[in-house]
Amino acid sequence: MEINKDVHYILNRINENGYEAYLVGGAVRNLLLGLPVRDYDITTNAHPETIMSIFERTIPTGIDYGTVTVIVGSTFYEITTYRMDYEYVDSRRPSVVHFSTDLEEDLTRRDFTINAVCMDKEGNIVDPLNGVDDIKKKVIRAIGDPELRFREDALRMLRAIRFMSELGFDIEDSTVDSMRMNSSKIKYISPERIQNELNRILLSQVPSMGFYKMLHTNILEQLLPEIMPCVGFQQHSSYHDKDVFDHTMAVLDNTAPKTAIRLAALFHDITKPYCLTMDENDEGHFYGHHIESAELSRKILTRLKYSNEIIDKVWKLIRYHPLKEINIGDKGVKKYINKVGKENLDDMFNLNYADIIGKSNRKGLAKLKNMEEKTMAILGRKDPLSLKDLEITGYDLKTIGVNEGPLVGQILDRLLTIVLDFPSENSKDKLLNHALHILKGDLDI
Numbered sequence: 001m002e003i004n005k006d007v008h009y010i011l012n013r014i015n016e017n018g019y020e021a022y023l024v025g026g027a028v029r030n031l032l033l034g035l036p037v038r039d040y041d042i043t044t045n046a047h048p049e050t051i052m053s054i055f056e057r058t059i060p061t062g063i064d065y066g067t068v069t070v071i072v073g074s075t076f077y078e079i080t081t082y083r084m085d086y087e088y089v090d091s092r093r094p095s096v097v098h099f100s101t102d103l104e105e106d107l108t109r110r111d112f113t114i115n116a117v118c119m120d121k122e123g124n125i126v127d128p129l130n131g132v133d134d135i136k137k138k139v140i141r142a143i144g145d146p147e148l149r150f151r152e153d154a155l156r157m158l159r160a161i162r163f164m165s166e167l168g169f170d171i172e173d174s175t176v177d178s179m180r181m182n183s184s185k186i187k188y189i190s191p192e193r194i195q196n197e198l199n200r201i202l203l204s205q206v207p208s209m210g211f212y213k214m215l216h217t218n219i220l221e222q223l224l225p226e227i228m229p230c231v232g233f234q235q236h237s238s239y240h241d242k243d244v245f246d247h248t249m250a251v252l253d254n255t256a257p258k259t260a261i262r263l264a265a266l267f268h269d270i271t272k273p274y275c276l277t278m279d280e281n282d283e284g285h286f287y288g289h290h291i292e293s294a295e296l297s298r299k300i301l302t303r304l305k306y307s308n309e310i311i312d313k314v315w316k317l318i319r320y321h322p323l324k325e326i327n328i329g330d331k332g333v334k335k336y337i338n339k340v341g342k343e344n345l346d347d348m349f350n351l352n353y354a355d356i357i358g359k360s361n362r363k364g365l366a367k368l369k370n371m372e373e374k375t376m377a378i379l380g381r382k383d384p385l386s387l388k389d390l391e392i393t394g395y396d397l398k399t400i401g402v403n404e405g406p407l408v409g410q411i412l413d414r415l416l417t418i419v420l421d422f423p424s425e426n427s428k429d430k431l432l433n434h435a436l437h438i439l440k441g442d443l444d445i
Helices: 005-016 026-033 048-054 103-107 131-137 146-152 155-167 173-181 183-188 191-202 207-216 219-223 225-230 244-253 259-267 289-303 308-319 330-340 342-357 364-381 394-398 406-421 428-440
Strands: 021-024 041-044 058-062 067-072 075-081 083-085 097-099
Touching: 005 021, 005 041, 005 048, 005 067, 005 075, 021 026, 026 131, 048 058, 048 067, 048 075, 058 075, 083 103, 146 155, 146 173, 155 173, 155 183, 155 191, 155 207, 155 219, 173 183, 173 207, 183 219, 191 207, 191 259, 207 219, 207 244, 219 225, 225 244, 244 259, 244 342, 259 289, 259 308, 259 342, 289 308, 308 342, 330 342, 330 364, 330 406, 342 364, 394 406, 394 428, 406 428
Parallel strands: 041 075
Antiparallel strands: 021 041, 058 067, 067 075, 083 097
C-alpha cells in the first residue's frame, strides 16, 4: 500500500537513526477503507528530544505527553513516543505518563481497535490487536476493557458515536453497554471538545444514526437534556405521523451538511412539548414554538461555546422558519427577506424543505416553492428592501426641517413601507415629498 511521501520521509529518517516508527490511527484506518486522510499521526520508540534532534523544524506541542510536531514543507505531522498511561483524572487526562519501548504496550492504551492499526514506511500492516478484522467487519470495539477505556477519557464514548456516524460502522455490544453505564462521565468533558465531536456527527451523511445512538446510551440526556421531552411526544396533528424527536431526526437527515443549518434542524421544534394546545377538533397546535425554540437554542449553543456568528444564524433560522407567518404577497416576502437576511435565504429554504419532507402532509411544498420563486424574482429586480436601500437619509430629512431624534427613524420607517409597496417611489424627490406630507399629518407614521 502506497504511503504519503512526507510520512515515508519521516519514518525513514527515524529508522535511519536506529528507532522504530509507524503511521498509526485514523490515517491507517482510512487508507484501508479507501477514504481521504485528514491527519497523519506517527508513533515511535524515540523520545521527544531525539525527534527534535533528528528534524530541523519541530514544535514541542505536547512534549510532556511525548508529542512533537514535525514540519515538512508547510504540513504539520504529530510524532508521539510509545507510552504507558497510569490512572486518569477527571475522565480526561492521565495523571502520569511513562514512555515505553514496546509498540503493543502503546497500542493497548488507545481507544478502539480500528484506530490501533500501524503501517511501516513500506506500507506493511502491523496489527497486534486485530483492528483490520474489525475494519473489515465494520465494527467499533473498545480496546481491552471498555469500562477502563471510558473511565480514562469519557470523550471516547462520543468519539465512538462519531466514528459510527462517519463510517457507517456498528458499535460492538459490550462497548455500547459500557457507554450506557458511563454516560454520566461526559459531564467532565469541556464544552469545546464536545462541540467538536458533535459537529462531526451533525455533518455526517446520516446524522440521525448518531443521535439515536446517543439517545439509547443515555449520552443525549447528559449532553442535551433540553431535547429529551421531545422523545415520544406525540404532535396530535394531521400534518405529522412522527413524534417530535423522530420528526426532528427526519429534518436533520434532509438538510444540507452545514453546521448552522443542522443545528437549526436539531433545535427548530425543541420547545413544542411546552407549547401544545388542542382545538375543538382534537388537532394539536404549537403557537409560538419557533420563538421559544430560537431562544432556547441560544442558551444551549452558548453553553456549548459556539461562536456568536453561529448562535445568531441558528437563532434566525429557527425564529423565522414557519411559513404560516409569511404573507405571500410582494410586501410580505420583502419583509421576510429583511428579517432573514439575504445571506441566509438559501439555508432557510433548505431547512423549510427538510421540515416539510419530514411531515406526513406535504401541502406546504407548493407554498414554499411559490415563496422561493417570488423571493428570487424580487432579488433579481433589485427592489429596495431595507432602510439602506432608500434614496434618502436622515441628513436629507434635516433639509426639510426634521431635527435629530426619534422622528427621523419613524419617518424613514414609514417611507420604507411606502417603497416596499411601490418600488418606483424610491427617488429622493418623491421620498422628500412623502416626508413633507408626513410632517403635515397627511400621512400617518
